[in-house]
Amino acid sequence: MGGQGALPKVVGRSAPQEAAAGDKHATLPDLLEVRDVTVSYAGGGAPALWRVNLAVGRGERLGIVGESGSGKSTLALAMSGLLPAEARLEEGLVCFEGRDLRSFERTELRRFRGGSLARVPQDSLGGLNPVITVGRQLRDALRAHTKLGKEEERSRLQASLRAVGLSDIEHKLRAYPHELSGGMRQRVLIAMALVNEPQLLVADEPTTALDATIQAQILALIRDAISRTGMSLVLISHDIGVVGTVCNRIVIMYRGEIVEDGPFEATYLKPRHPYTAALIEASQGKRLNPTKAHAWHETEDLRLGSQCLSRRPDPLPECVACPPLEEAGGSRARWFGVSTLRSATTRKGVK
Amino acid sequence: MELISLDGSDALPGSTGVSGSTRAVIEAQHLVKDYRLRGRASGRRLRAVDDVSLVCRSGETVGVVGESGCGKTTLGRMIAGLINPTSGSVRVNSDLPSPRAGPRTPGKVQIVFQNPAESLDPRKRIITSVAEPLVRSTRKIRFELASAALGTVGLDEKIGMRYPHQLSGGQQQRACIARAIIGEPSVIVLDEAVSALDVLLQRDVLGLLLDLQRRRRASYVFISHDMAAVVAVSTYIMVMYLGRIVEVLESPQVARGMLHPYSVALQSAELLYSPGKGPRSPILLRGEAPSAIDRPRGCRFAGRCPVAEDCCRSEEPPLTDHGDGHLVACYRPGALQWEVR
Numbered sequence: 001m002g003g004q005g006a007l008p009k010v011v012g013r014s015a016p017q018e019a020a021a022g023d024k025h026a027t028l029p030d031l032l033e034v035r036d037v038t039v040s041y042a043g044g045g046a047p048a049l050w051r052v053n054l055a056v057g058r059g060e061r062l063g064i065v066g067e068s069g070s071g072k073s074t075l076a077l078a079m080s081g082l083l084p085a086e087a088r089l090e091e092g093l094v095c096f097e098g099r100d101l102r103s104f105e106r107t108e109l110r111r112f113r114g115g116s117l118a119r120v121p122q123d124s125l126g127g128l129n130p131v132i133t134v135g136r137q138l139r140d141a142l143r144a145h146t147k148l149g150k151e152e153e154r155s156r157l158q159a160s161l162r163a164v165g166l167s168d169i170e171h172k173l174r175a176y177p178h179e180l181s182g183g184m185r186q187r188v189l190i191a192m193a194l195v196n197e198p199q200l201l202v203a204d205e206p207t208t209a210l211d212a213t214i215q216a217q218i219l220a221l222i223r224d225a226i227s228r229t230g231m232s233l234v235l236i237s238h239d240i241g242v243v244g245t246v247c248n249r250i251v252i253m254y255r256g257e258i259v260e261d262g263p264f265e266a267t268y269l270k271p272r273h274p275y276t277a278a279l280i281e282a283s284q285g286k287r288l289n290p291t292k293a294h295a296w297h298e299t300e301d302l303r304l305g306s307q308c309l310s311r312r313p314d315p316l317p318e319c320v321a322c323p324p325l326e327e328a329g330g331s332r333a334r335w336f337g338v339s340t341l342r343s344a345t346t347r348k349g350v351k
Numbered sequence: 352m353e354l355i356s357l358d359g360s361d362a363l364p365g366s367t368g369v370s371g372s373t374r375a376v377i378e379a380q381h382l383v384k385d386y387r388l389r390g391r392a393s394g395r396r397l398r399a400v401d402d403v404s405l406v407c408r409s410g411e412t413v414g415v416v417g418e419s420g421c422g423k424t425t426l427g428r429m430i431a432g433l434i435n436p437t438s439g440s441v442r443v444n445s446d447l448p449s450p451r452a453g454p455r456t457p458g459k460v461q462i463v464f465q466n467p468a469e470s471l472d473p474r475k476r477i478i479t480s481v482a483e484p485l486v487r488s489t490r491k492i493r494f495e496l497a498s499a500a501l502g503t504v505g506l507d508e509k510i511g512m513r514y515p516h517q518l519s520g521g522q523q524q525r526a527c528i529a530r531a532i533i534g535e536p537s538v539i540v541l542d543e544a545v546s547a548l549d550v551l552l553q554r555d556v557l558g559l560l561l562d563l564q565r566r567r568r569a570s571y572v573f574i575s576h577d578m579a580a581v582v583a584v585s586t587y588i589m590v591m592y593l594g595r596i597v598e599v600l601e602s603p604q605v606a607r608g609m610l611h612p613y614s615v616a617l618q619s620a621e622l623l624y625s626p627g628k629g630p631r632s633p634i635l636l637r638g639e640a641p642s643a644i645d646r647p648r649g650c651r652f653a654g655r656c657p658v659a660e661d662c663c664r665s666e667e668p669p670l671t672d673h674g675d676g677h678l679v680a681c682y683r684p685g686a687l688q689w690e691v692r
Binding site: 184215216241244283 | 624
């Protein structure tokens with residue numbers, strides 16, 4: 001893996017590496033593991049995450065798909081050890097290279113965030129400081145993890161911006177965030193995330209705010225960066241198509257739980273959970289038939305009232321025997337056959 | 352597809368309609384909108400919409416697709432009468448000038464905005480907001496009509512008594528649609544009306560809109576950045592780039608392939624993954640759309656176009672018919688190919 005080869009250059013790398021070596025596990029543990037995690041936000045309501053188990057292997061490109069409120073962003077924050085103050089990790093633990101994030105010392109945590117794990121946020125304007133130049137922010141990100149001479153540092157900054165396809169680098173380094181377009185800012189954020197050669201990149205809806213043609217450019221950029229460095233990727237998106245361009249594995253989240261998890265291609269062609277099937281169908285942009293419109297009317301109610309998850313107190317007849325997350329052939333799903341729910345939808349629509 | 356000639360020379364995008372009806376509900380001619388700039392660029396003008404004409408007949412949906420800054424929202428607002436064009440005119444049901452309704456009549460044109468949470472008054476009950484266009488009716492009639500409109504969009508009276516924050520995003524957008532249809536307008540402008548909703552909900556609301564159209568024969572102007580959504584609902588599709596229409600075609604023609612390089616690139620950028628074929632490589636365009644203030648000479652798209660030639664950079668291509676009313680503003684239509692499926 002390219003990222004491994006580059007390790008000695010980066011000072012911040014050593015601590016987690018040693019920790020991993022000292023771990024009880026004989027085999028190398030997964031890069032990042034989320035074990036039985038439940039997270040709730042202050043103010044009550046259903047937990048944002050409910051007993052989520054997920055492991056990200058080395059070199060794996062994982063896409064997490066779900067709609068708003070499905071907990072995908074909370075999961076990304078939990079993975080990065082960045083849960084906000086109002087969120088509480090009620091149960092479970094998040095391990096990086098086999099070590100619980102909570103056991104990290106303050107300095108270790110600083111080296112972990114931005115060093116071993118880097119994030120690309122959705123909002124490129126909010127992700128940058130508006131009163132500091134792009135160059136200075138990029139330099140700060142680099143200096144926090146790597147000590148270099150002035151000249152070397154300068155060339156590294158320029159190289160990082162060039163690598164994300166920006167031209168007129170000197171001008172870009174002196175620019176303030178508002179002087180750049182949304183696409184350029186997103187490129188800067190990706191450069192900032194990659195400048196310390198992380199082992200894991202967590203990108204939370206990195207292209208949602210961008211136009212389709214710019215989104216295509218940014219996705220190509222992320223794909224190239226991944227194949228160049230061999231790092232792992234967690235890509236959060238509401239769009240299955242976006243995940244399909246970059247990821248080799250997909251996780252579908254629904255109301256704080258994982259409903260399906262498997263290799264992308266296999267899952268796309270043969271979804272085992274009805275929710276996955278509905279998402280895939282919606283992503284294919286088929287022409288709507290006005291006479292069939294009624295069949296869709298109940299989708300929202302189906303969503304809001306869906307009882308297919310274990311913790312719901314008042315399940316639909318179809319979902320009484322809500323299946324656990326079952327593993328088979330390299331995939332996991334709460335499997336109860338796509339046809340069951342499809343017919344439930346039509347029945348409700350006819351009523 | 353029949354083209355209407357305005358002054359003998361211009362082809363006006365529009366179709367006779369799948370519905371068979373030929374009455375033009377919206378006739379927009381040579382719409383131009385300039386914005387004067389302030390601050391450092393003071394005194395200069397930004398041409399947001401540059402000579403756009405369209406015709407929409409009863410029961411039809413015109414889809415306008417383009418990326419941010421292409422002028423699609425400005426176009427929608429001019430059609431809705433919310434802003435006045437710098438030049439050109441909009442007729443709704445043959446009435447000139449702008450369709451802006453007087454303070455006491457519900458407009459013939461209604462608009463549904465992108466963000467449903469922000470377009471409902473947070474301090475009013477849903478039913479009060481929905482009844483708002485009916486200023487002239489009595490309280491009792493307004494309440495009855497509002498209840499009926501809510502029923503049409505699948506919301507019950509109980510929800511009508513709630514406040515916006517107590518509704519889900521999809522319910523809020525349905526309430527906005529109820530408000531738009533209550534005065535029985537002949538035109539509804541849908542400006543990114545489903546973009547803020549989750550994907551499954553988008554299909555739901557689009558289905559509802561199509562169903563309403565079938566029953567009430569309203570005309571829609573469907574504005575979106577999402578090519579797939581536009582193709583899914585529109586009778587004909589107009590692709591906009593930097594203030595100008597670059598391609599007009601009927602929905603069934605999409606399957607035969609778009610001709611303008613920008614339309615093709617936009618389509619490829621959205622269909623990222625297709626079953627059995629794995630990840631698709633979209634056509635990557637160079638850079639970003641130029642500013643509408645310093646528009647390049649010649650074709651607006653030439654700077655990013657993978658197939659541009661010298662002639663594209665010197666003169667702007669006119670919108671010309673390439674058969675069956677498929678209009679394209681390009682010197683090399685069809686030069687850029689991308690297999691849709």
